[in-house]
Amino acid sequence: xxxxxxxxxxxxxxxxxxxxxxxxxxxxxxxxxxxxxxxxxxxxxxxxxxxxxxxxxxxxxxxxxxxxxxxxxxxxxxxxxxxxxxxxxxxxxxxxxxxxxxxxxxxxxxxx
Amino acid sequence: xxxxxxxxxxxxxxxxxxxxxxxxxxxxxxxxxxxxxxxxxxxxxxxxxxxxxxxxxxxxxxxxxxxxxxxxxxxxxxxxxxxxxxxxxxxxxxxxxxxxxxxxxxxxxxxxxxx
Numbered sequence: 001x002x003x004x005x006x007x008x009x010x011x012x013x014x015x016x017x018x019x020x021x022x023x024x025x026x027x028x029x030x031x032x033x034x035x036x037x038x039x040x041x042x043x044x045x046x047x048x049x050x051x052x053x054x055x056x057x058x059x060x061x062x063x064x065x066x067x068x069x070x071x072x073x074x075x076x077x078x079x080x081x082x083x084x085x086x087x088x089x090x091x092x093x094x095x096x097x098x099x100x101x102x103x104x105x106x107x108x109x110x111x112x
Numbered sequence: 113x114x115x116x117x118x119x120x121x122x123x124x125x126x127x128x129x130x131x132x133x134x135x136x137x138x139x140x141x142x143x144x145x146x147x148x149x150x151x152x153x154x155x156x157x158x159x160x161x162x163x164x165x166x167x168x169x170x171x172x173x174x175x176x177x178x179x180x181x182x183x184x185x186x187x188x189x190x191x192x193x194x195x196x197x198x199x200x201x202x203x204x205x206x207x208x209x210x211x212x213x214x215x216x217x218x219x220x221x222x223x224x225x226x227x
Contacts, residue, residue, distance in 0.1 A: 021159055033215060042202055042218035102154040
C-alpha cells in the first residue's frame with residue numbers, strides 16, 4: 001500500500017502562487033494524479049505524472065520526482081475560484097493496475 | 113454524453129435498513145470504482161471493477177456489496193445500515209488500455225445519512 005501525505009490547509013492571496021506538496025511511499029509506482037474538488041462537488045482531474053519532471057497546463061503545473069517520492073502542484077495567478085481542496089492520488093502496480101490511493105487533500109483558501 | 117450518473121443524490125436511512133446506490137457511465141469505460149468521503153477526509157476505496165463480471169475489494173469493503181453485470185452499471189449495496197456509513201459516496205470510472213493517463217471521471221455523489 002501507500003502512505004500519502006499532503007498539508008491540510010494553505011492560504012494565499014489572489015494573484016499569488018501556491019505550491020502544494022505531496023509525498024508518498026509505494027513499492028511499485030505507476031502514476032500520480034492531482035484532482036480539484038470544490039466544496040460539495042465531485043473531484044475533477046487536473047494532471048497526471050508518471051515520469052520525472054514538470055507537466056504544465058495553463059496556470060497549473062505538476063512536478064514529480066520518483067526517486068524522492070515527491071510531487072507538487074503549482075497554482076499560478078491565483079483566482080478566487082481556485083479555492084478548493086486538492087487531492088493527490090497514487091497508483092501502485094504491485095497493488096492492482098488502475099487502483100488508486102488518495103491523500104486527505106489540501107484545502108486552499110484564496111483571499112482577496 | 114452524460115458521463116457518470118448516480119442516484120439518489122440524497123438519502124436518509126434508519127439503522128438496519130438496506131439500500132442500493134446506483135451508478136451508470138456511458139463512456140464505455142472498463143474500470144469503475146466506489147469511494148466514500150467523510151468530512152475533511154480524502155477518498156477511501158470501497159470496491160472496484162476491472163470489467164463486467166469482475167469486482168474486487170478496496171480499503172473499506174465491510175458492510176457493502178457490489179456487482180457488475182454490464183459495462184455501464186456498477187451498483188453499491190448497503191446491507192444493515194449503520195451510523196458509521198454516514199458519508200458521501202462517489203462512483204467513478206476510467207479507461208485503461210496500455211500506457212498513458214487514465215484519469216477517473218466522478219459522478220456527482222450520493223449524500224447518505226444513517227440515523
